[in-house]
Amino acid sequence: MIFSLQKRFLVLLLLPVILVLLILGVASFLYARSFLLDQWNLTTRLSLEKTAHQIRMRLDEKREMMELIALAEKTGDPAQAFLIQELRNQRGVLAANLVTVSLDQVPFEGKETTAVATGGNNALKPRAESLPGSGGRSEELHGLHDVFPSGMKPISMDVDSEKGYLRLATVFPSRDKTSSKKLTVTVSLDYLVQHLLHMSLWQGGFACLVAANGTYLAHTDRSQNWPKRLGQTGLSLEKEVLKEMRRHDFGTVFGQGLQADIIMGYFRIPTTPWYLVLSSKKNVVLAPVLRFRYSYLSAVVVSVLFIGILIRMNTRPVAKSIGEIADAAEKVEQGDYTVKLSEARSDEIGRLRRRFNRMVAGLKQKDVIEQTFGRYVDQKIAKQLMSRPEALHLGGEEHVVTILMADLRGFTPIAKRLRPEQVIRLLNRFFSRMIPIIEKYKGIIVDFHGDSVLVFFDGIEPDVTLGAGNAVKCATEMQHGLDSVSEQNLKDGLPVLSMGIGVHTGEVIVGNIGSETRAKYGIVGSAVNETDRIQSFAQGGKTMISERTYRLLSDRLVVGPKCEACLKGLEGTLDLYEVRQILQTDSSV
Numbered sequence: 166m167i168f169s170l171q172k173r174f175l176v177l178l179l180l181p182v183i184l185v186l187l188i189l190g191v192a193s194f195l196y197a198r199s200f201l202l203d204q205w206n207l208t209t210r211l212s213l214e215k216t217a218h219q220i221r222m223r224l225d226e227k228r229e230m231m232e233l234i235a236l237a238e239k240t241g242d243p244a245q246a247f248l249i250q251e252l253r254n255q256r257g258v259l260a261a262n263l264v265t266v267s268l269d270q271v272p273f274e275g276k277e278t279t280a281v282a283t284g285g286n287n288a289l290k291p292r293a294e295s296l297p298g299s300g301g302r303s304e305e306l307h308g309l310h311d312v313f314p315s316g317m318k319p320i321s322m323d324v325d326s327e328k329g330y331l332r333l334a335t336v337f338p339s340r341d342k343t344s345s346k347k348l349t350v351t352v353s354l355d356y357l358v359q360h361l362l363h364m365s366l367w368q369g370g371f372a373c374l375v376a377a378n379g380t381y382l383a384h385t386d387r388s389q390n391w392p393k394r395l396g397q398t399g400l401s402l403e404k405e406v407l408k409e410m411r412r413h414d415f416g417t418v419f420g421q422g423l424q425a426d427i428i429m430g431y432f433r434i435p436t437t438p439w440y441l442v443l444s445s446k447k448n449v450v451l452a453p454v455l456r457f458r459y460s461y462l463s464a465v466v467v468s469v470l471f472i473g474i475l476i477r478m479n480t481r482p483v484a485k486s487i488g489e490i491a492d493a494a495e496k497v498e499q500g501d502y503t504v505k506l507s508e509a510r511s512d513e514i515g516r517l518r519r520r521f522n523r524m525v526a527g528l529k530q531k532d533v534i535e536q537t538f539g540r541y542v543d544q545k546i547a548k549q550l551m552s553r554p555e556a557l558h559l560g561g562e563e564h565v566v567t568i569l570m571a572d573l574r575g576f577t578p579i580a581k582r583l584r585p586e587q588v589i590r591l592l593n594r595f596f597s598r599m600i601p602i603i604e605k606y607k608g609i610i611v612d613f614h615g616d617s618v619l620v621f622f623d624g625i626e627p628d629v630t631l632g633a634g635n636a637v638k639c640a641t642e643m644q645h646g647l648d649s650v651s652e653q654n655l656k657d658g659l660p661v662l663s664m665g666i667g668v669h670t671g672e673v674i675v676g677n678i679g680s681e682t683r684a685k686y687g688i689v690g691s692a693v694n695e696t697d698r699i700q701s702f703a704q705g706g707k708t709m710i711s712e713r714t715y716r717l718l719s720d721r722l723v724v725g726p727k728c729e730a731c732l733k734g735l736e737g738t739l740d741l742y743e744v745r746q747i748l749q750t751d752s753s754v
Contacts, residue, residue: 178476179469186465193461197454205450206417206430212364213415213432213441219360220374220434223257223352227333228320230255231348234263235317235337238346257356259330262349265339322437326382329354358383361441370445377438379407395442402427410440420447486514490521502529561676565629566688567636567668567714568696569608571599571643572617574663574705583659591659592616598646606639611687617700621673621688633670633717640666640708641747663705668744669696670714698732699741712740721748 230252237245245263252261317337324331333350355362358374362385366372374383379395396403402420406429409416420427429444448455493504502525506518573595580588599618603610608620620639623632643666651661671692678685695711703709715724723746729738 175473175476175480179473182472183465183469186468190458190461190465194454194458197457198451201451201454202428205428205445209417209430209443209445210415210432213430213443216360216364216372217432217434217441220357220439221436223357224437226255227252227258227350227352231320231333231335231350232317234348235335238337238340241340252350257353258350259353260349260351264347264349265344266336266347267344324354324376324382326354326380331357354383361385366443366445370443370449372441372443375440375442377410377440379403382439400424402429406431406442483514486510490517493521493525497525497528502526561674561678561689563672564675565670565672566621566623566675566692567629567633567670568673568688568692569620569622569636569640569666569668570617570696570700571620571640571664571666572700574665576616576662579660579662587659591654591662594650594653595647595662598650599643602639602642602646605642606635608635608639609686611685619693619696621675629670630717633668633714634721636668637708637710637714637718637722637744638747640668641744644706644708665700665703665705666708667696667698667700667703667710668708668714669699669711670717671695671711695732695735695739698735699730699739702730702732702741703743708744709741710744712742715742722746723748 230248234245234248234252236242237248249261249263252258318335320333320335322331322333331352331354333352334347336345336347338344339346361372361374361383364372364385366385371385373381373385373391373395375381375395379397381391381393381395384391392398396407401422402418402424405418409418410431410433414433415431417428417430419425420429426447427444428447428450429442431440431442433440490506493506496504504525505522508515508519508522510518579591583591595616596613596618600610603618603620606622608622611619611621613619620636622636622639623629644664647662647664654661669692671690673688673690673692675688676686678687678689699709699711710722710724715722722742722744725743725745727740727742730741731738
């Protein structure tokens with residue numbers, strides 16, 4: 166039994182509690198996780214929206230000044246030079262130039278166009294083109310307002326992220342209508358994205374400004390180790406962000422697989438092809454719920470231990486009573502039938518104790534019978550014998566059995582040459598090899614006489630042929646087994662042994678011989694003496710069988726020539742055969 170009764174109580178009672186606590190913990194964790202991610206999503210959007218508004222205001226400031234300069238040209242206002250100087254003095258403005266150009270130099274013929282940020286290269290797109298990330302809306306990029314001074318062309322934007330500037334340019338007609346003037350304003354990119362570079366970030370996160378095509382314009386990582394374009398590293402998350410930017414103005418993308426710990430949010434700056442992108446580590450965002458997870462698990466462990474102690478205190482008396490019964494059963498198993506349990510209790514435990522005492526009384530009676538065979542018969546054979554009631558009575562019955570007797574040749578002179586411990590070692594090795602073979606073929610050992618053994622087969626089985634076949638097969642295998650014993654003897658410096666075996670089938674008395682206090686299960690009859698004489702006739706390494714045994718197995722054996730033997734103590738002669746080979750034509754042999 167893997168678990169004791171008390172442990173089973175603990176498992177069965179604690180398991181539902183643990184499951185409920187775990188389900189509550191998982192549900193709470195998922196809810197808190199979802200809440201924190203929603204909070205991050207909202208916080209990110211507000212932060213990006215605020216930063217986008219500040220960038221737009223700074224662009225608005227420069228654009229409005231450019232509109233005033235264009236308007237001053239139209240009205241002939243002498244304050245135009247003052248406005249240009251004021252524009253140059255504004256924060257973030259690196260340069261402001263107004264130059265006169267001929268009409269054929271004006272790049273705004275036909276459709277109005279705008280330059281999209283490409284890291285220094287002007288890529289012109291039609292003004293009515295649908296912007297990536299604009300949700301499919303057609304939006305003009307000619308400035309931050311839809312109304313311009315008459316004749317003023319849309320403001321183009323050209324970003325050079327490597328040099329760190331943004332160039333705004335527009336063209337408007339001169340006062341004399343014979344030429345045009347081009348106003349160019351160069352703005353520091355660091356000034357424009359100052360709030361982006363100093364925005365509050367989650368630990369391990371970054372923020373950046375990218376163009377619609379993914380080109381980086383600004384990055385919070387000032388080491389310049391980041392690539393030129395979003396998605397250039399080949400990360401699937403960045404590619405997914407670019408894909409979503411073409412569909413929506415704002416969104417959040419969660420990493421998958423190896424990038425599952427990364428979250429990225431983006432927000433489009435209105436009226437521009439620019440996006441703010443914010444990246445964070447999910448484990449940083451979820452740090453509170455992760456800490457709660459470990460605290461909750463600790464609380465679960467403490468609760469389970471406390472409940473386990475309560476269960477143990479209440480189940481221990483029951484387990485103790487059952488343990489006493491188990492201890493008593495163990496003593497009975499070891500043969501102690503004097504055990505008697507108290508029957509004072511009136512509950513189920515008391516009923517179990519009474520039943521146990523009755524069972525022990527029955528086992529005691531049965532064990533007396535089992536011990537009749539257990540002292541000298543193999544347990545498997547004993548069980549077969551006990552299945553027949555007639556085998557249990559003191560006395561015997563006449564049966565036809567096959568008897569085998571084996572004896573070592575020349576053992577007496579060998580024993581005289583060896584030390585006593587060597588003789589015992591030699592005999593123990595011999596019998597240790599022979600007894601398993603005898604048991605294999607269901608032989609019943611009657612007795613050992615020094616270096617010989619007497620065995621009979623199927624004393625209570627009706628099939629005499631089966632017993633005879635087992636006896637001959639056993640004798641043949643015993644001869645082969647003696648070869649392995651001799652090999653071990655040679656290694657140990659002991660003599661090589663030789664054995665003669667006699668097999669005979671005849672009528673004997675099979676049963677319990679002796680008294681009520683001392684008995685032996687064996688055989689008695691003249692067939693036993695005949696087997697002993699046949700064995701004495703067999704030379705070392707030979708197996709001799711009688712005529713009766715041969716007739717039972719004549720179609721299954723290869724034997725030597727029949728020989729007539731005049732045996733000591735027997736009248737007349739006996740026909741004997743030397744077994745040379747057993748033909749495997751019957752499963753019983």
